[in-house]
Amino acid sequence: MTEPLLEIRGAAKTFHVGSAEVKALKGVDLSVGKGETVAIVGESGSGKTTLANLVLGIEKPSAGEIVLAGRPLSGRRSKADRRQIGLVQQNPYSTLNPRKSIGQAIGLPLSVHNLCRRSERRRRIGELLEKVGLHPDLQDRRPLALSGGQRQRVAIARALATDPELLVLDEPTSSLDVSVQAHILRLLKELQEELGLTYLFITHDLSVVRVLASRVIVMYRGLVVEEGAVAEVFSQPRHRYTQQLLASIPTISAEDDRLKPDWPWEADVDSMEIVEAGCPFRPRCPFALPACADGTPVLAGPAHHLHACLNPNGAKTRKSSLELMAGQ
């Protein structure tokens, strides 16, 4: 890996809801090299968006720190710090103000950060639009006149307006049709090569991870359960949760089917139970061992592939309530 651009050290976030505490992140370490794409995958409630919010400075960590280019970022970001990180969100229908023109949307970061003279502004916005494959004249239009794919390009242009080094991509293609998704993936790849951008790519869609990212972090209930090189994790998933995720990918060819791990769907449990200690996936895992209930899971293994599963290869250890019901 090249020198790290972004380092996350022991990041934790606890939300207080009334008298209850919700531990959204329970201590995450992560390092993203310059020019690299790291994917963070996990389901809703895994903490992936909270992690992104800490990186962006939208939330303050309860513990730990965020380091950008060797400098720890404080909870209150200076303008200069904010310029370094751009954000592209999931739904381009709700992230662009329908009453503002495309030019106003892209121009806002330019004026907030005093990045260009008023006389230069139109030209600069046009330049940004061209960079994402749109016509410069589109700046006079409103979002309503644009398709979903075009809107997402505008959102990317806006994120690039401040010349950031790091882009946080939060499900950038999830709300788009597949044929449009392919366009956006291409664009992101091209921009990265052209501008040397670093991507923190947040998604629940593993098939997209394969084409965009070099490294992947799998999260479950606020903890990293597996991380490593994408090719490595996809071909030999170790943690049971990663295995289930990969087994869930809806594939379109027999060739792809063969790469999916087996998963005992018949033994599956849909549990919302949240456990304080031990492996967070334990309540849903058909392979859980008694030892899975103890302590905090620790990531172990070679540097290019770490995981925190105590029973990655063993046999099923218990029947699901479903199987028990069937046996009655």
Place this chain on the structure above:
Amino acid sequence: MHELLHISNLNLTFETHDGPVHVLHGVDLSVGAGERVALVGESGSGKSVTARAIMGLLPDRRVRIAGRIGFEGADILREPPARTKARRGRDITMIFQDPMAALNPVFKIRQQFTAVLDRVDRRLTGQEAEEHMRAALRDVSIVDPGRVLDSYSFQLSGGLNQRVMIAMALASRPKLLIADEPGTALDVTVQQQTLNIMGNLSQAYGTAILFISHNLGVVRKFADRVCVMYAGRIVESAPTDALFADPRHPYTRALLASVPRLSSDRLPEPIEGSVPDLSKLAEGCPFRPRCQLSRPECDAPVPMRRDAGRSVACIHEASAA
């Protein structure tokens, strides 16, 4: 196979302030008893409108509809509305994309489920209804039906809500279940679980499913037959295995090429151009402006080529066959 639903030459136009928009164009579709048929297509292709037309859920005003929607001999478009209404929720039921949005958050699951049962059989006593609901929830692998019935939708996980929806939709043992993007709003692992449950149960009850989805992978796993829609038309229809092994319409091929593969880290191929404006669509193949094989002949109306259980609306296919 006994034919349950038979749609022929369905045309549908929305009257808008900017003029008519032709949303469906000569749609032919049939679903056999117990069969699972998928309608796939991108946003705006007309798949959800087709479902609504079958359910009789389209508004009367500003909609012009022509053709025939046959269901067990009856013509849904020509029968008295009361007949359609009586069928809805009993012989034909529907599951929607987001279970959280489909369930009402201010009523407990029990109240909503009771209302569903009321449509199925009015004569059920309270005790019978309760037993019926508990059994239906156990069928969708809910271990503690009592707790679920006592809950509001917001107290349950997305997966549990989806199972409740499945239990409600199958409570009347319908002949046809229309599933509109089921589970798309859920996490992948949960979506997989609920699809498994829905598949197993519908098979056990002999319920046919019209499965509407934009996700080709989900369709491949779930359907017996796939109809690909584009710009309000069915452009290709084939048994699932045949369609994925040998897609024939250029749009089907392009759509498959745009899906990221697990077996490759190559970027998927986007489809150039954009979906046509349905209010300005001319005769001929709607995919023509984006198609690499397009020829002047593509401007003429495209005949549907049928052979061996497959049909394709492409002149290239016709000349090759």
